[in-house]
Structures are given as structure tokens and as C-alpha cells.
Amino acid sequence: MFECDKCGCCCRHLDMSPLYAELDSGNGVCRYLDGNLCSIYENRPLLCRIDECYEKFFSEKISLEEYYSLNRQICEMLKRKDD
Numbered sequence: 001m002f003e004c005d006k007c008g009c010c011c012r013h014l015d016m017s018p019l020y021a022e023l024d025s026g027n028g029v030c031r032y033l034d035g036n037l038c039s040i041y042e043n044r045p046l047l048c049r050i051d052e053c054y055e056k057f058f059s060e061k062i063s064l065e066e067y068y069s070l071n072r073q074i075c076e077m078l079k080r081k082d083d
Ligand code: SF4
Pocket: 003, 004, 005, 006, 007, 008, 009, 010, 011, 074, 075, 078
């Protein structure tokens, strides 16, 4: 399972991808973000589910190790933006 530290950074920069436009409250922050946590976590969209997205879209293209590594790089980039 992907190790997430629940910083909430990915949910505050939705304007970086058109895929998340429907969740964007207008300033890049997800309308469902409550503090740093997802208020609809159990029912969050597929695109917010890292492990399920791997199974559905990436498992035949890259290894899980590579996929996690890419996700971690994006997390770190987003954290730097929020510093
Ligand atoms: S930016 Fe990464 S570590 Fe932070 S909440 Fe999102 S997935 Fe988790």
C-alpha cells in the first residue's frame, strides 16, 4: 500500500490537472478537503485512490515500485510548493 503521510498537499493543487476539475472548489483546493483530510475518504473518486488506480490503469505498463516512486516524487514536489 502507498505510504501517505496525510499532508493534504495533493488535494490542495487540483488545478494542476484537468482530471480533477470537478472536485476543484475554484482555487485548486478540493471541495471535500477538511483540514488535511478527505471528508469523503471512504467514497472518494477512483482518481484519488492510488493503489486502485495502479491496478486499473498502470499495472500492465510499469511496476508497482516505479509507480510508487513516481507518486512520491509528485508528493515531494507538491510539498515544496506549500513550503
Ligand atoms: S501529497 Fe502525497 S503524502 Fe501528501 S496527502 Fe497527497 S498522497 Fe499523501
